[in-house]
Amino acid sequence: SQQGEEDPQALSIQEGENATMNCSYKTSINNLQWYRQNSGRGLVHLILIRSNEREKHSGRLRVTLDTSKKSSSLLITASRAADTASYFCATDRSGYSTLTFGKGTMLLVSP
Amino acid sequence: NAGVTQTPKFQVLKTGQSMTLQCAQDMNHNSMYWYRQDPGMGLRLIYYSASEGTTDKGEVPNGYNVSRLNKREFSLRLESAAPSQTSVYFCASSSPDIFYGYTFGSGTRLTVV
Numbered sequence: 001s002q003q004g005e006e007d008p009q010a011l012s013i014q015e016g017e018n019a020t021m022n023c024s025y026k027t028s029i030n031n032l033q034w035y036r037q038n039s040g041r042g043l044v045h046l047i048l049i050r051s052n053e054r055e056k057h058s059g060r061l062r063v064t065l066d067t068s069k070k071s072s073s074l075l076i077t078a079s080r081a082a083d084t085a086s087y088f089c090a091t092d093r094s095g096y097s098t099l100t101f102g103k104g105t106m107l108l109v110s111p
Numbered sequence: 112n113a114g115v116t117q118t119p120k121f122q123v124l125k126t127g128q129s130m131t132l133q134c135a136q137d138m139n140h141n142s143m144y145w146y147r148q149d150p151g152m153g154l155r156l157i158y159y160s161a162s163e164g165t166t167d168k169g170e171v172p173n174g175y176n177v178s179r180l181n182k183r184e185f186s187l188r189l190e191s192a193a194p195s196q197t198s199v200y201f202c203a204s205s206s207p208d209i210f211y212g213y214t215f216g217s218g219t220r221l222t223v224v
Binding site: 030031033035040041042043044045048088090092097098099100101102103104 | 142151210
């Protein structure tokens with residue numbers, strides 16, 4: 001069963017705009033990770049946020065985590081056409097040794 | 112280049128045929144995983160191997176078997192392929208340091224007709 005659910009399913013923006021994707025999950029987690037998948041390629045790890053962290057930055061990426069609401073958001077600032085991809089959240093659930101992935105958000109950044 | 116290598120990249124099988132998907136990593140990772148990705152379903156875990164010599168079922172193991180041949184290699188076998196196994200299969204590996212997440216291969220696109 002899916003642990004994480006991303007929202008929206010698809011997002012279309014212009015270059016230079018910010019893109020925000022959300023992820024909700026159901027059970028307690030140790031950490032939450034975000035991955036990017038370009039069309040026809042494997043997933044690439046972007047960032048990890050631990051359950052005791054509330055916000056994390058990496059370059060143009062900003063991730064927040066609200067464990068009380070069981071939700072996370074990924075913000076990509078100043079989007080570029082090269083950011084066009086699908087983005088997945090993945091949770092490392094307490095008591096489990098594997099990641100459970102959501103269904104992803106498809107981001108289209110137009111020049 | 113360091114990473115996860117999957118072969119083949121594409122495969123078409125007839126219903127009832129068998130095949131083995133190969134996966135090898137050169138990062139000295141302990142853990143390896145097989146996921147399948149279907150439209151609208153995200154990634155679902157088929158089997159995983161936490162360390163050499165161990166394998167465990169994931170969410171959707173029926174119809175599949177795995178072998179952790181050594182620390183580097185983790186293969187996925189379809190004994191009697193069915194159309195429902197048409198999917199893109201991804202192998203991944205990870206180290207005990209979760210900070211770096213999983214490293215994925217580029218996938219095998221399998222069609223069962």
